[in-house]
Amino acid sequence: MITAKTAQLAGRYDVAVIGAGPAGIAAAVAAQAAGCGRILLVDREPEAGGILNQCIHSGFGLHQFGEELTGPEYVSHSLAQVDTRCVDVVTGTFVADIAPDRALTLMGGETGVRQVQSGVVVLAMGARERTRGAIQIPGGRPAGVMTAGLAQRFVNMLGVLPGRRVVILGSGDIGLIMARRLTLEGVEVVGVFEIMPYANGLGRNIVQCLHDFDIPLHLSTTVVEIHGNDRVEAVTVAPVDEALRPILSHARRIPCDALLLSIGLVPENELSHQLRLRMDPLTGGPVVSSTLETSMNGVYAAGNVLHINDLVDWVSEEAARAGRYAADALQGRHPPADNVRLVPGDNVASVVPQSVAAGREHTVFLRARHTFEQSAIRFGEIYTKKVRYVCPAETIAITLKPAFLDRFPGGALRIDIYPRAGEAE
């Protein structure tokens, strides 16, 4: 059933999935495939699909569907797998609370507050964008300062433009995509400014979003002031030194009427905090086991709520595992508990999941702290993998074969990334 009316829902579900973006859809489909009969998939937007509905560019789905799809097409392919005889998709509905016994409080615009009980819960709330407050740009508070993703929604769904002459701060993928998008809509994009000495987005997006349209990318440069009272009139930009401090003697003023921020994503974990889940300060998401179960029994997490991903295909793959393990637990199938704790070592910014178990194959997602042209990833003494290129902007996915872990006695396994043959940049 697809509905926006919480009154039409059953009182009890086997699996409740919070968030109907790519993670939530994949988790629900996997739970359905594992034989769960009553699944709830809930989203606060008027339709399922999450942020992919506004990501109209292509580049999604090469791994999951074997073809390059746009965001809306990826949603359509994913939703086609949902069997609405066993999955209730409820849209326009907000999950206000999850009790430790997994009673969900739902708020719907049409039918008010409703409580439902669920056997297990999968958290798939995704992420939010960091805003101006996160980096505290001085200046006035005029209209026209917004996150790149909000501008994307304005342009691609609501049909309004954020401005006529736009500056973009931050070289995350959304910012790069919006530089191209706005250019194609006739907006002048003055430039993309990045405080770090390297771009944060994928290389392909630097090429096809900036180079193709001669949009300049200014590295080691940031916005130090926003000018304007009612509307943005200009921003001041300045280069930064090695400690990322602005060199104000080299500042310059750039007239513009909008400033877009593409300065990173934060996992959206209000519900996780309400549940008092153990959180990982490195990822901003819950700590999970190799079955993607959080510190609370019966509560699972997958996708951007867990750690920021740069490929939706990996989100779907991870969430499918969460959905399957959640369904397994409900049906009394528990794999052996984890015996190996993964500890980020040199040059490792984060690792997910935070523990694994011998006897099974695992996919481990890492982020590097630095860029290395040639590198190797070392899992303690048991496994070293050579990797051609690592950088902080790109997730590294590593498959751990049972053969490696079976040689390890258990306990803490330290992961290091180091440059090979002195080729560090």
Add this chain to the structure above:
Amino acid sequence: MTTVTHYLCIGCPLGCRLEVESEQEQIVAIRGFSCKLGKEYAAREHTDPRRMVATTVAIEGGLWARLPVKTAGTVPKDRVRAVCDALHRIHLNAPVAMGDVVARDILGTGVDVVATRTMPLIERPP
């Protein structure tokens, strides 16, 4: 006299660094690719760069004011802006189904523009 031109592959998010070695405009070697897409992209980018175009067109009567569309194939890179400008003049009415052709043979490129989502007609209270 051989020249080496560097490209960054846009075929997938891996972003392989490609090298095309050419001699009097003839490609003599392609290096750095890790799949056949990359090799083809390098050759194409060197001789006749092309791009997929994804944009939106105005639509009435649906949940949203814009319908996402894409070119069903690649168009020459220098026609991308012109394709978008042409699509700005199109106004559709819901319902539209994913895959519906929104513009046939756009600007004589031989490439159709298709809807990338279904936009049902929304019954709105008067």
